Amino acid sequence: MARNKAAQGGKGTPATVALTRAGAEFTLHAYSHDPDAASYGEEAAAALGVSADRVFKTLLADVDGALTVGVVPVAGKLDLKALAAxxxxxxxxMADPAAAERATGYVVGGISPLGQKKRLATVVDATALTHPTVFVSAGRRGLEIELAAAVLVELTGARTAAIGRA
Known part of the structure; x- marks a missing residue:
């Protein structure tokens, strides 16, 4: 995996800038986003030709009054009880979409766990560690970052737990 210095179209997204500043290795993947897609994550998996269990979606939840990030495979759902625990x-x-956008600086469907405006408690589903690399949003619909799960966990300050369910 080669280090990418910037995203397409200039200076990059906050996610790609954060990865570059950290000296992390990642690969940027762009695809043509369909605004009518039923699921942004499943659209990304299909467009990139990768298994949906390697593409992770970033969801925000309100846990006892605090916004919390859950990163789970797009093929499943976020287990809110497990995230709280x-x-x-x-x-x-689930957090209000407007609150999620304000806290992260990203739009729904393009929320990246990386480079968010506010550092939020983050939990990455433990299945991420079973793959050599995973895909997460680069901060824009139609743009994904491929990176090692351990790098994702380290740079987000996340903990890992079984927070996804089928």
Whole structure:
């Protein structure tokens, strides 16, 4: 995997800038985004020709009043109880999309776990570590970052736990 210095179209996204600043190795993958796609993550997996269990979606939840990031395979769903337990909380509910956009600086469907405006507690589903590389949003619909799961965990300050379900 070669180190990419910037995303397409100039200076890059906050996610690619964060990776470059950290000296992390990653590969950027662009594809033509269909605004009518039912699932952004499944669209990315199909467009890139990779298994949906290697493409991860970034979801925000409100855990006991605090926004928390859950990163799970697009083929599954976020287990809110497991996410709450992973961060020592009791109750979790999906965050309001507008609150998620304000906190991360990204638009829904293009939220990256990397380069967010505010550093939020992050949990990456433990299955990520079973793959040599995983794909996450680069911060824009139609743009994915491929990187080692360990790098994703390190740079987001995440913990890993079984937070995804089929």
């Amino acid at each position: 992973a961060v020592g909380g009791k109750r979790a509910a």
